[in-house]
Amino acid sequence: MILYYTPGTCALGAMALLRHAERPFQLCHVPRDARMGPIFRTVNPHGHVPALVTDDDRVLWENSAVLIHIAQHSPAGLMPAAGSAAEDELNVWLSYLGSEFHAAFYPVFKPQLFLRDDSLHDDLRRDSLKNVRRQLAYIDVHLEDNRFVMGDTFGILDPYLTAMARWGERFFDYEREFPNLGRYLERMRAEPSIAFALAIENGDEQPTVDGGYAGHTDLVPRDV
Ligand SMILES: N[C@@H](CCC(=O)N[C@@H](CS)C(=O)NCC(=O)O)C(=O)O
Known part of the structure; x- marks a missing residue:
């Protein structure tokens, strides 16, 4: 998965949840002013973070959809039982x-x-x-x-x-x-997961070798 985020925004939630979900992911930093720009809008036409590229290369946006997707694809059992x-x-x-x-x-x-x-x-x-x-x-x-x-x-x-x-x-x-x-x-x-996401926002956190956070990827146009 790749999560697009901008420091200081609601995307901190998805970033922390990815860390908590115990599965590999990359991050893409979207500068504040680039959200409405032509490159990021090939990722999310609304120009909002968070956006998430799934493992089968679809893009999701809207916090609730992104958070539920992360939880459902986590080995950590983060979703309540269906119908509960x-x-x-x-x-x-x-x-x-x-x-x-x-x-x-x-x-x-x-x-x-x-x-x-x-x-x-x-x-x-x-x-x-x-x-x-x-x-x-x-x-x-x-x-x-x-x-x-x-x-x-x-x-x-x-x-x-x-x-x-x-x-x-x-x-x-x-x-x-x-x-x-x-x-x-x-x-x-x-x-720990929220401290991690706050550290990322401050530019302090390094990629881990044992899975989890696998570093940043550049903001490039997405082929549609
Ligand atoms: N309905 C969207 C809203 C997301 C949203 O508003 N994100 C803000 C950051 S907190 C954003 O990227 N805004 C871009 C802008 O207003 O230019 C969701 O829940 O995911």
Whole structure:
């Protein structure tokens, strides 16, 4: 598998999950401004990371599809049993994190997608942060009784939530407002797979010889 990522984005989740999934993978760094460029759009026409090239050379995008594919192709048994209550819960959280939590940040980071008039962007950001705060409060309450998103076990959702919840630290004092989430992020940053992905973002991590991370590959156009 090859994962396309940009540092600081939601793609941190898939990167950490690949490391946790105990199977070989390569990474492709997509510079922030190259995401909407002509080369990366031969990989993902939407210009979004994460994108994942599967072992049979298909490209997947959308976090939920990418995370589930990685989990299903891992020897580490990361997927709940088909038809189980745990699978339902996983699906609820995957949808929530993608369509509510992630989406709450769009007008904060990309107000130009919503309003052409630059002079209104600061107001939109400020108003949109109210929704971000509401989502953070919901997650904070959930984490009061749950060490991980789904109870006692680190799973697919934890790297994904970590990747996005860190964005809110720029705007809110988690220790004061969302202490459970603040402590959760501290624990998650110490999880080996998430620490690995954070190190990659910083350019610190080296390829391993025993499988797992097999180094970076260049960003080149994909034949279609
Ligand atoms: N619906 C997509 C959204 C992915 C997404 O928005 N990725 C961001 C990074 S967090 C991105 O690459 N944005 C590119 C841009 O807005 O130019 C998913 O859930 O995977």
